Amino acid sequence: MLTKIITETLVNESNELIVRANKVAIITHMSPDGDAIGSALGLYHFLYSLNKEAIVIVPNRYASFFDWMPAISQILIYDETKEQVDQLLPSCDLMILTDFNAISRIDKLKEVVEQFKEKKILIDHHRNPENIADVIISYPTIASTSELVFRLICRMGFFETINHPCATCIYTGMMTDTGAFTFNSNSPEIYFIISELLTKGIDKDQIYNNIYNTYSTDRLRLMGYTLSEKMEVLLEYKTAIITLTNKELKRYNYQEGDTEGFVNLPLSIKGIVFSVLIKENTNNVKLSLRSRGSFPVNQVAATYFHGGGHINAAGGESYDSLMQTVEQLKQVLPLYKKQLEISEF
Numbered sequence: 001m002l003t004k005i006i007t008e009t010l011v012n013e014s015n016e017l018i019v020r021a022n023k024v025a026i027i028t029h030m031s032p033d034g035d036a037i038g039s040a041l042g043l044y045h046f047l048y049s050l051n052k053e054a055i056v057i058v059p060n061r062y063a064s065f066f067d068w069m070p071a072i073s074q075i076l077i078y079d080e081t082k083e084q085v086d087q088l089l090p091s092c093d094l095m096i097l098t099d100f101n102a103i104s105r106i107d108k109l110k111e112v113v114e115q116f117k118e119k120k121i122l123i124d125h126h127r128n129p130e131n132i133a134d135v136i137i138s139y140p141t142i143a144s145t146s147e148l149v150f151r152l153i154c155r156m157g158f159f160e161t162i163n164h165p166c167a168t169c170i171y172t173g174m175m176t177d178t179g180a181f182t183f184n185s186n187s188p189e190i191y192f193i194i195s196e197l198l199t200k201g202i203d204k205d206q207i208y209n210n211i212y213n214t215y216s217t218d219r220l221r222l223m224g225y226t227l228s229e230k231m232e233v234l235l236e237y238k239t240a241i242i243t244l245t246n247k248e249l250k251r252y253n254y255q256e257g258d259t260e261g262f263v264n265l266p267l268s269i270k271g272i273v274f275s276v277l278i279k280e281n282t283n284n285v286k287l288s289l290r291s292r293g294s295f296p297v298n299q300v301a302a303t304y305f306h307g308g309g310h311i312n313a314a315g316g317e318s319y320d321s322l323m324q325t326v327e328q329l330k331q332v333l334p335l336y337k338k339q340l341e342i343s344e345f
């Protein structure tokens with residue numbers, strides 16, 4: 001049995017809105033990751049099983065290693081389908097927002113959400129959600145939004161309705177947000193849920209392969225280059241910094257998603273608890289920050305790099321040059337020396 005994490009009131013309010021709805025718009029965040037897509041498509045399949053219509057809208061394109069996911073081709077990428085989305089939305093009578101806590105996380109979809117006239121439900125696990133929905137299901141202690149989607153469906157009494165594609169999407173989100181159950185994954189209930197998903201026929205080994213063993217040659221070579229040439233290890237601060245310029249990315253025919261997970265690699269060095277990937281973008285510099293133990297990378301991201309996230313995984317950006325951003329980060333490190341020292345790995 002699962003603990004009843006989501007309150008009775010939230011379950012009832014969601015149930016009422018979902019049962020009443022005919023066509024649901026599901027929206028998730030920019031550069032959608034496995035949990036964003038997993039939670040959104042999980043809901044999509046669930047709603048179709050209830051004989052309802054659903055559309056999933058994302059701000060921009062997702063990495064190609066999600067291409068195998070059931071119904072992924074139905075996702076509307078707002079960057080490329082703005083007119084279609086604007087035309088479809090008025091026919092929707094409910095909106096579900098998944099896996100983000102701030103309206104800024106959905107980029108140009110901000111207006112779409114703000115102008116939507118009907119009710120909205122937010123399902124998320126990031127801290128301090130903005131007041132962007134009528135029903136806010138926010139549980140930061142839960143490892144993935146996809147897990148929350150599973151919990152909500154079950155609490156509404158629809159476990160039987162979960163079909164194979166729905167279960168596959170939920171599992172994908174649970175797996176990717178925990179690094180294939182290697183962090184943030186000590187809750188026994190995660191494994192109870194997995195066993196329930198297995199009864200729906202998911203192939204967890206195949207899902208792992210689909211996500212993690214699909215590198216292109218270019219991507220693997222870029223990884224090798226990054227580790228051998230572009231990783232700076234600052235043992236004094238238990239920190240590693242990886243940088244990648246536009247030019248270098250081009251050299252390896254960079255495709256969206258090719259650097260996914262690179263930031264985690266230095267954390268496999270003994271003694272490293274803080275890892276940062278700093279990457280040139282078209283008009284700014286993007287930072288991915290990861291840590292082990294108690295070191296709060298979301299604090300670093302929020303204080304210095306216009307970002308935020310979770311304690312062990314956060315993102316940020318900078319409008320200075322790549323080199324300036326690296327310098328800035330290096331100036332910040334001494335301020336966190338104590339916290340870095342006590343953070344365990």
Ligand SMILES: [Mn+2]
Nearest residue numbers: 035099145177
């Ligand atoms: Mn998530």
